[in-house]
Amino acid sequence: MSRENYFTEERVLDLTLRPKSWENYVGQEKIKNNLKIIIEAAKQRKESIEHLLFYGGSGLGKTTLAHLVAKEIKKETKTTSGPAIEKPGDLAAILTNLEPGSILFIDEIHRLNRITEEYLYPAMESFKLNLILGRGPMAKIMEMNLPFFTLIGATTQPALLSSPLRARFGASFGLDFYQIFEIEKILERSTKILNVETEGESLKIIAKASRFTPRVANNLLKRVRDFAQVKGKGTITPNITKEALLALEIDELGLTSQDRKILEIIIKKFNGGPVGLQALAAATMENENSILDIYEPYLMRLGFIERNPKGRIATKLAFQHLKTNSQKLFDFLNLEFR
Numbered sequence: 270m271s272r273e274n275y276f277t278e279e280r281v282l283d284l285t286l287r288p289k290s291w292e293n294y295v296g297q298e299k300i301k302n303n304l305k306i307i308i309e310a311a312k313q314r315k316e317s318i319e320h321l322l323f324y325g326g327s328g329l330g331k332t333t334l335a336h337l338v339a340k341e342i343k344k345e346t347k348t349t350s351g352p353a354i355e356k357p358g359d360l361a362a363i364l365t366n367l368e369p370g371s372i373l374f375i376d377e378i379h380r381l382n383r384i385t386e387e388y389l390y391p392a393m394e395s396f397k398l399n400l401i402l403g404r405g406p407m408a409k410i411m412e413m414n415l416p417f418f419t420l421i422g423a424t425t426q427p428a429l430l431s432s433p434l435r436a437r438f439g440a441s442f443g444l445d446f447y448q449i450f451e452i453e454k455i456l457e458r459s460t461k462i463l464n465v466e467t468e469g470e471s472l473k474i475i476a477k478a479s480r481f482t483p484r485v486a487n488n489l490l491k492r493v494r495d496f497a498q499v500k501g502k503g504t505i506t507p508n509i510t511k512e513a514l515l516a517l518e519i520d521e522l523g524l525t526s527q528d529r530k531i532l533e534i535i536i537k538k539f540n541g542g543p544v545g546l547q548a549l550a551a552a553t554m555e556n557e558n559s560i561l562d563i564y565e566p567y568l569m570r571l572g573f574i575e576r577n578p579k580g581r582i583a584t585k586l587a588f589q590h591l592k593t594n595s596q597k598l599f600d601f602l603n604l605e606f607r
C-alpha cells in the first residue's frame with residue numbers, strides 16, 4: 270500500500286473513531302478538568318475563551334480535544350495548519366472571515382513561517398491586523414479590527430515555537446502517553462463502533478503494543494480485525510492478535526522494524542552513541558521529523574534511548590531487548606556495551 274493511501278485510511282479511521290463527547294475522551298483527566306473550567310468561566314462572563322495550545326506526540330488526542338472544545342462553544346470552527354498558511358495574506362484572509370466568537374484551529378502551528386507568525390501576534394493579543402499596503406517608501410500600514418476569536422494551536426514540537434508566540438496563549442496543555450488500562454478502554458469502544466468481537470486478553474495484547482498512543486492502538490485493532498476476518502472466523506482471539514503482530518513485525522512492546530533499525534544503527538554503526546539527529550536520520554534513511562515525533566519519544570519512554578547534548582545514546586535496556594527479540598542481532602553480542 271502506498272504511503273498516501275495509508276494516511277488516507279488513517280484519517281478516515283480517525284474520523285469514525287474520534288470521540289465526540291467528553292465522556293468518550295479517555296484519560297488526560299487534569300487537562301479535561303482544566304478545560305471545562307476555562308470554558309465554563311468564559312461562558313459565565315460571556316467572553317470568548319482564551320487562546321489554547323495543545324502539545325504532545327502524534328496521535329495522543331490534540332485534534333480531538335480541539336474539536337471537543339469547539340463543540341462546547343457551539344460556534345463555528347475553522348481548521349487549518351501551519352504549512353497551509355504560506356504568506357501573511359493567507360492568514361489575513363482567514364482572520365478577516367471569522368465569525369465573532371468562533372474558533373480557529375491551527376494544527377502543526379510550529380510550522381508557521383516567521384513572517385506570518387508576526388502578523389499573528391497583534392491578532393491574538395488585541396484582535397488587530399496590521400496590513401502593509403504598497404511597497405518601499407510609499408508603503409502604508411493599515412490597521413484592521415478583527416472579530417474576537419479563540420485560537421487553538423496544536424503542535425508535536427513545542428520547543429520549535431518562538432517564545433513570543435508561546436506567550437500569547439492563555440493556557441498550554443501537554444498531552445502525555447496513556448496508561449495501558451486507558452488504551453484498553455479506548456479499544457473497547459472502538460470494537461463496538463467497528464462491530465468486531467474479541468476474546469480473552471486480545472485487547473490487552475494490542476494495548477501493550479500500542480506505544481501508549483490511541484491512534485496507534487486503533488490502527489492496530491483494525492489490522493488485527495483484517496487478520497481475524499481473513500485467517501479466522503472474524504473474532505479477534507489472542508492467538509490471531511499475536512499472529513497479526515508478528516506478521517506486521519511489531520513486537521510485544523510495539524516496536525516496529527523502524528524502531529529496531531534506529532536502535533540497531535545507534536548500537537552497531539555509532540557504537541552505542543551519542544549520535545546527532547542528522548547523522549541518525551541519514552544512516553537510518555528516516556525523516557528527521559518522524560524520528561522526533563514518532564520513534565524517539567516512545568524509545569525514550571521505554572528507556573531505550575537517552576539524550577544528551579551530544580546526541581542520542583542507546584541504553585543497555587535497548588540492547589537487551591534487541592538481543593532477546595531477534596536472532597539476527599546475536600552478532601552484536603561480542604560488542605562492548607556500556
Ligand SMILES: Nc1ncnc2c1ncn2[C@@H]1O[C@H](COP(=O)(O)OP(=O)(O)O)[C@@H](O)[C@H]1O
Pocket residue numbers: 282283284286287288293294295296297325326327328329330331332333334423455483484487
Ligand atoms: N483520549 C482519547 N480517548 C479516546 N480516543 C482517543 C483519545 N485521544 C485520541 N483518540 C483516538 O486517536 C485518534 C487520533 O487522535 P487525534 O486527536 O487526531 O491525535 P493528534 O491530533 O494528537 O495527532 C482519534 O481519532 C481517536 O480515535
Ligand SMILES: [Mg+2]
Pocket residue numbers: 331332333376423
Ligand atoms: Mg492532529
